[in-house]
Amino acid sequence: MTVETTALDTSRWTPPAGWPAMSRRQCREILTAPGQRFEMEEVEIRGVRLRTWKNAPPSLRAIALAGRTHGDSEFVVYEDERVTFDGWFRAVATLAHHLQELGVRKGDRVALAMRNLPEWPVAFFAATSIGAIIVPLNAWWTSAELTYGLSDSGAKVLICDDERWERIAPHAGELPGLERALVSRAATPLSPPASALEDLIGTPPDYTSLPPRELPDVSILPDDDATIFYTSGTTGMPKGALGTHRNITTNVLSGAYAVACAALRRGEVPPEPVKKTGLVVIPLFHVTACSASLMGSVVAGNRAVYMYRWDPEKAFAIIEREKVNATGGVPTIAWQLLDHPARDRFDLSSIESIAYGGAPAAPELVRRIHAEFGALPSNGYGMTETMATVTSHSSEDYLNRPDSCGHPVAVVDIKITGEDGETELPPGEVGEIWVRGPQVVKGYWNKPEETAECFIEGWVRTGDLGRMDEEGFLFIVDRAKDMIIRGGENIYSCEVENVLYDHPAVSDAALVGLPHPTLGEEPAAVVYLAPGKTASEAELQAWVGERLARFKVPVRIGFSPETLPRNANGKILKGELQHLLDGATEKATTGEVRPPSSG
Structure with a gap:
């Protein structure tokens, strides 16, 4: 099926004259040419021939x-320890x-x-x-x-x-x-x-x-076993994803490739590596922090600043004191950096990039990072089973497509499949995302049946729904299990959540399905309002109704007194939101829906 999408307001970022200077295909041909840093070679891995980075660290x-x-050079800063x-x-x-x-x-x-x-x-x-x-x-x-x-x-x-x-x-x-x-x-x-x-x-x-x-x-050896990262599933027992040395070291060049490609797209020569300082605020037991960040930082000699516990105001003080160049982690953290009232009291001019992954991000977040911090936003898509990076999205490409999670890194293949799991769908069609590449793990530790179900001839079934455009950019639509079907009509959570995020008062949002006797289920939302902002249920429903089809408008909206509950990887625990919707229902019947005064 083809997904309906909301026309994005891109008026806040106008591509500079001459951008892009070359296509993604041209970038790849230049960067991966024989003798270049990002040269690729084919290697047989568990019976499947895959493209790999020729110059990736072997272990x-x-x-x-x-x-x-x-x-x-300093490697780690933690409070007063260096x-x-x-x-x-x-x-x-x-x-x-x-x-x-x-x-x-x-x-x-x-x-x-x-x-x-x-x-x-x-x-x-x-x-x-x-x-x-x-x-x-x-x-x-x-x-x-x-x-x-x-x-x-x-x-x-x-x-x-x-x-x-x-x-x-x-x-x-x-x-x-x-x-x-x-x-x-x-x-x-x-x-x-x-x-x-x-x-x-x-x-x-x-x-x-x-x-x-x-x-x-x-x-x-590169394909020796190296790691077991447990999945961050929001239901059921976590599964241990068994990764190899090649899986995790692939990210060293995948991250650098994205930087080099962004430079070529703006008509510049890829920069020589320069040591940077990053504020690490997501747990190292998550593949985003460990695989996508730590590996490249060790090779490049970057400095990492750790926090005892996340606190936006303390983060501002660290950014100012340590001259932090990059931070982020998950979209929630980026929102808090933007919305915190103490932000203007600190010198944050050293920030060059705010990156995040682990959960979908609203297009408005992309625009605000660039407009208010003067920093380049960065995003990516991946999962525990892919040892993090599958796609990278940064700089002008991200500003130009703020609703995309980026383009596959050069060693990765992505296909969108139909419900039969075999038919590969054309650009624009929504289906399950399958991923293949040298970073896909071997399978689940001691779980042969689950491994056989998800890992097929080098591909991993992600369980995510998405589409790709003609240029190969990936758009995440929803988790397959989170898609709401109302009377036979598909409602993708991300689409409605992004519209809610665009409202100036909304800082956090989640869409869930409520049972309905004849329609099957209906959409409902839980939101957290930014400090000092107000909005009513009717106002937010009208906001969505003006931008999406009526059947996608949440029938109920609950207001959370704090940011929505998440697991360590930034995924919202939607199963814990029901009590907020129950409260909204009770108040809605008396016409007294009110958001918390604190936001």
Whole structure:
């Protein structure tokens, strides 16, 4: 089917004369030519021949060695702690040897459960540099969920912070395969199987005093197992996506390719790499932060600033103090940076880019980032099963197509399929998005049936609905399970949510389906209003009705007193919104629908 789309107001950005200087196809031909940095080659991976980056690092071990070359440059800043690349590598090598002394061998699982701390990238690279499979666990998980992840992965060693160990320790007896736990920043004495991580590598400010060591001598191939990232599904038990070294190292060049392509599109020579400072505000256990961001940062020698907990005003202070060049994470964070009343009190002129992924973004967000920050917006599409980046969207291309999630990176193939899962649909037609490329993971850990269902001859079925235009730009329409069917008419959540986001008072929005005895279901919305803004249910319904077909107008609108609940990857937990709609129903019957005064 062909999706109906709302005509976007692009009057706020007018392409400069001569843009684009060349087509995407011409960019690709230039950048991937033989001998160039982004040259590609075909490699057979699990029986399927795929395009790969010829010059991508062959393993995470190779990325660690590249990071060491940045020496005394700062790598991580966390509150008053500063760690250089040299100090980080000393800690990585020291911990890698200790893990081997604990009996960790190639293929063993090492779990990592902690908030964004300087110890996180140390543990990650120490384990993967000796061929172990790192298992980054969601630090937001409860005791039961963390125990599930440890049990499901069969982790032999756990590296965690004190808060996570407090949750896990009562269940240690349920984990016979867990032999040791190395705990950082423990506030109380530890007892077996736990011991202090600091006893092995010291504290982050002291890493530079560790003796210099080489990494243990372990042979690692690009398609060896490297990671198990758990999916962020909003229902059911998470599945462990088993990734290889090639999967995660592919992103090093995928990100750089997007930068080079943007330069060619504006008629410029791709810039030489320059070290930047990024404010990392999304968890490193998410593939966006780890795969799409951390990998390239280590190779490039960029500096990363971590926060204890997200707070917009504290973020402003950090941006000003550390001269941060890039930040973002998920669209919610970008909205809060724009709408926070304290923004004008800080010097944010160092910001060059605000990037995000993990969830759809409204076109209005793209326009406002450019208009109010003077920064270039950046977005992308991917999932845990694709180790993050499938498409990249930035700079003028994003301003020109603010409702798209971008163009596939050069080593990626995308197809839109019909309901039969076989028919490939033409441009403009909506269907399920299938992805193929060297970054697609091997499958789900110990789940052969689910693997066979989702991974087919090199392709992964994403479960997302989308369409592609004639130039190959991808447009996400909805999650297949989130699409609302009202009396046989399809309603795509993203389309209605984007219209709500365009309202000047709306800062957060979600569309859900409500059961209906004859129509099957009807659309309803929950919104969060920006601080100091007001709007009524009737006003927002009229706003949508003026821009979309009447059957797409939410029959109910609930107002949330805070930003909508999300999982760690930025996806709205729509199942938790029902109580807000129930409240809206009660108030609507008395004609007293009112948004919270605080927004």
